[in-house]
Amino acid sequence: MRVRQGYRLPPEKERLLRKAIRLEWISIFFVLSIVLAMYLSMGASQAMKMAMLEDLLALIPPVVFLLAMRVRHLPPDEQHPYGHSRAILLAFLAAAAAILMFGLFMLTSSLGSLLRQEHPSIGHFQLFDWQYPIWGGWVMIAALLYSLTPPLILGRLKLPLARALHERTLYADANMNKADWITSAAAIAGVLGIGMGFWWADSVAAAIISLDVLKDGVMQLRTAMRTLMDQRPTDIFSGEPLGLEQTIAESLRSEPDILDVEARLREEGHLVGGEIFVVFAPEQQVAHRAQQLVAQAAALDWRLYDLIVMPVEKIQR
Amino acid sequence: MLVRFPVSAFTTAAALALLLVLSGCDRWPDDPRDSLAAAEQRGALRVGVVANPPWVEPNPPGAPGGMESELISEFADQLGLQVQWHHAGVEQQIEALKNFDLDLLIGGFSAAHPWQAEVGQTFPYFIDNRQDGARGKHLILSAPGENALLMELERFLFDHRDPQRFLPRLREASPP
Numbered sequence: 001m002r003v004r005q006g007y008r009l010p011p012e013k014e015r016l017l018r019k020a021i022r023l024e025w026i027s028i029f030f031v032l033s034i035v036l037a038m039y040l041s042m043g044a045s046q047a048m049k050m051a052m053l054e055d056l057l058a059l060i061p062p063v064v065f066l067l068a069m070r071v072r073h074l075p076p077d078e079q080h081p082y083g084h085s086r087a088i089l090l091a092f093l094a095a096a097a098a099i100l101m102f103g104l105f106m107l108t109s110s111l112g113s114l115l116r117q118e119h120p121s122i123g124h125f126q127l128f129d130w131q132y133p134i135w136g137g138w139v140m141i142a143a144l145l146y147s148l149t150p151p152l153i154l155g156r157l158k159l160p161l162a163r164a165l166h167e168r169t170l171y172a173d174a175n176m177n178k179a180d181w182i183t184s185a186a187a188i189a190g191v192l193g194i195g196m197g198f199w200w201a202d203s204v205a206a207a208i209i210s211l212d213v214l215k216d217g218v219m220q221l222r223t224a225m226r227t228l229m230d231q232r233p234t235d236i237f238s239g240e241p242l243g244l245e246q247t248i249a250e251s252l253r254s255e256p257d258i259l260d261v262e263a264r265l266r267e268e269g270h271l272v273g274g275e276i277f278v279v280f281a282p283e284q285q286v287a288h289r290a291q292q293l294v295a296q297a298a299a300l301d302w303r304l305y306d307l308i309v310m311p312v313e314k315i316q317r
Numbered sequence: 318m319l320v321r322f323p324v325s326a327f328t329t330a331a332a333l334a335l336l337l338v339l340s341g342c343d344r345w346p347d348d349p350r351d352s353l354a355a356a357e358q359r360g361a362l363r364v365g366v367v368a369n370p371p372w373v374e375p376n377p378p379g380a381p382g383g384m385e386s387e388l389i390s391e392f393a394d395q396l397g398l399q400v401q402w403h404h405a406g407v408e409q410q411i412e413a414l415k416n417f418d419l420d421l422l423i424g425g426f427s428a429a430h431p432w433q434a435e436v437g438q439t440f441p442y443f444i445d446n447r448q449d450g451a452r453g454k455h456l457i458l459s460a461p462g463e464n465a466l467l468m469e470l471e472r473f474l475f476d477h478r479d480p481q482r483f484l485p486r487l488r489e490a491s492p493p
Contacts, residue, residue, distance in 0.1 A: 118434070118435075118461070118462075119349055119350075119437075119460075119461040119462020119463070120461075120462055121436075121437030121438070121459070121461060121462050121463070121464060121467055122346065122464055122467075123437070123439060123440060123464065123467045123468060123471050124440060124468065124471045124472075124475075126440050129441065129444065129454075131440045131471070131475070133472070133475060135345070135346060135468065137346060194346060194462075194464065195345055195346040195347065195464075196346075196347055197344075197346070197347030197348055197349045197351075197464075197465075198349065199349040199462045
């Protein structure tokens with residue numbers, strides 16, 4: 001059986017990829033430290049619990065991304081002639097569906113405690129069996145302030161890397177990070193509201209947080225589905241077509257021995273594969289030329305990989 | 318890399334809001350249902366009692382005996398308040414506490430009590446090492462979300478959580 005050739009990133013992209021991997025490890029470290037801080041301070045607050053669980057969900061994109069890096073390096077083999085680049089997208093899809101479900105669960109549970117008029121009690125701060133003469137709410141706010149900053153900075157750092165590497169998982173992660181501060185700010189408002197004597201403040205904040213989780217879930221799910229569905233290559237920021245089809249057609253059409261040309265491309269994770277349909281002038285060494293044309297087309301963009309030139313008699317216009 | 322998000326604007330707004338909030342309240346945290354203020358106006362705390370010697374030994378219609386009853390009497394004294402003792406079964410008392418018809422409920426409750434989600438509770442003011450886990454952590458139940466009252470009671474408990482106060486009588490009541 002004929003399997004695909006393995007793909008190697010250009011060196012400068014490889015450097016960016018290493019940076020992205022490092023950022024994701026740093027992300028995991030901060031998420032874990034934030035979750036620990038929240039857990040130790042949360043007490044009985046609904047909003048704190050929700051904010052903590054949301055922070056826990058923020059582990060999913062970096063973990064999926066890092067797993068993807070491991071699988072992606074495997075070369076295509078007899079069992080997987082098209083390579084392994086998509087295995088991880090299934091995990092990403094499942095994780096996105098889980099986030100969506102979780103958002104729904106959070107929304108119903110916080111609306112439920114609003115309906116039941118549950119009044120949250122926050123007394124002195126307790127750590128296991130030790131008590132401290134300070135209101136527990138202040139400690140929660142301190143933990144939330146800590147949880148606010150790292151994602152904000154990491155999200156900003158990841159965005160340009162996501163675009164340069166054409167990594168949708170990384171992009172979704174960066175966006176989730178960027179939106180995380182809203183969660184923390186809502187939870188802070190909820191705790192302050194309790195301090196002012198508004199029992200509902202906490203549940204309302206939790207409901208707002210759950211809406212944010214729902215939004216994350218929908219965004220991740222759409223990202224995963226698009227990437228799995230062989231969509232036309234598009235910009236990961238704007239969703240506009242990259243126009244690689246035209247670039248290839250224009251480049252090849254200037255060749256004297258080519259009468260007509262058309263390309264059909266698909267996204268395979270961070271790479272772009274596809275077919276080029278070519279009408280050759282008569283009496284050409286078709287096989288030889290076809291290989292030359294593949295090389296010419298693949299040089300047009302770093303993402304282009306495993307293109308096929310298909311000689312055809314005529315292109316329907 | 319520059320973080321262009323308006324963090325400074327956000328923190329300034331948050332700090333201003335916090336100042337506004339703190340200046341508008343004489344109690345922090347405040348009671349949503351004003352339990353503490355109402356008790357001060359009434360001149361008395363409404364305390365439910367559930368029999369559980371040696372912690373609570375009801376003696377209707379008079380003041381109950383027992384270590385927790387004494388603790389509450391001292392707390393009320395410190396606030397300059399009387400105590401209205403309410404006698405009923407535990408389910409009625411929990412219901413009354415949830416409906417803010419009581420301020421506090423005593424009955425030798427431990428951290429293992431089954432109404433965690435429905436009512437408020439203090440931190441464990443005494444840990445009985447002879448009982449395992451949460452069963453040995455003694456606490457007092459309070460009206461749900463009435464955080465000013467809860468904080469006031471806990472501040473009192475900080476100074477009165479001396480185990481020597483409870484241990485001898487506990488040993489006397491139930492010899493090992």
